[in-house]
Amino acid sequence: MSTARYHHGNLRAALVEAGVAAVRESGPDGVALRDLARRVGVSHNAAYRHFADREELMGEIAGAGMAALGEEGRRRLDAVGETDPVRRSRLRLRALGRGYVAFARAERGLFRVAFADHPSLDGTPTMDVEAEAAAWEGPFGQLVGCLDEMEAVGFLASSARPGAEYTCWAAVHGLSMLLLEGPLQKLPDEAAEAVVEEVLASLDRGLGATTGTYAPLD
Incomplete structure (x- = not known):
């Protein structure tokens, strides 16, 4: 070339x-x-x-991976056509979780790099969670937005809202890693998808329990 x-x-x-x-x-x-x-x-x-070196390049690749994960999240969120506000907020959170795990499994290398400890060009962490949460642009910001919607429609109690994003993120990211390189990595696709749905349903139950408004979606 x-x-x-x-x-x-x-x-x-x-x-x-x-x-x-x-x-x-x-x-x-x-x-x-x-x-x-x-x-x-x-x-x-x-x-x-x-x-300057490989680490600087890896930081840029990590940013590209995070952007791709964010795009997957936006695609999943946009596909939710439910109009009932409560159901919509719950379905959007589930869709976001499914997209996160699906991306991790389909883009194993890129997912690992995106969450590795690579600095950005100015020496700060690759993911600025506060900035992107405010902008609703990346995966963390999308999660924050979904939970804010849940609170606004009365499914998630305001008293339980602080820190809920970290509970949800830890659960879905931890599950992703178990499926990628942990004891769940050899599960057939159908079984893996069933585990994903159970984890997302458990999160949904826990969030709804804060207001006593939980009812199964199906």
């Missing part, structure tokens, strides 16, 4: 794109700046002009 297409500021983005592809193919260990430079058709010196 000619290097000409990268003379106007595109090389950095091309290296990140190649890094995402490498992670999808071989996991985090498959990322090396020299290899990515060859993949996009430039010298390794050109690559090092855009990234």
Whole structure:
């Protein structure tokens, strides 16, 4: 591939794109700046002009992974067509949880990189939970928004709202890791999906119990 297409500021983005592809193919260990430079058709010196080291590149790939997870969440949320406010808020939270686990299982390498301890370019953690929660843009912000909706429609008690996002996030992320590399990783797809539904139903029951308004969705 000619290097000409990268003379106007595109090389950095091309290296990140190649890094995402490498992670999808071989996991985090498959990322090396020299290899990515060859993949996009430039010298390794050109690559090092855009990234000081591998960690800086991994931070960008982690950001791309988080953005892809956020896009999956938006797609799942937008697909909920329920109009009843209470049911809608509950179904949206379940849809978000399903999308999170589905992404983790389909994008194993990218998911691992997204949540690895890679700094962003300014040295801060990759995920700024407060900023993205306020913007509703990423997976954590989407979760915060769903729980705020539940509180607004009276399914989740205001007294139980603080910190509920961490309970939900821990449950779904922990389940994702059990399915990826824990004792649940060999479950057939149907059995894994049943476990996901039970965990999401348990969260739903617990949230509804705070106001005494819980009733099965089905």
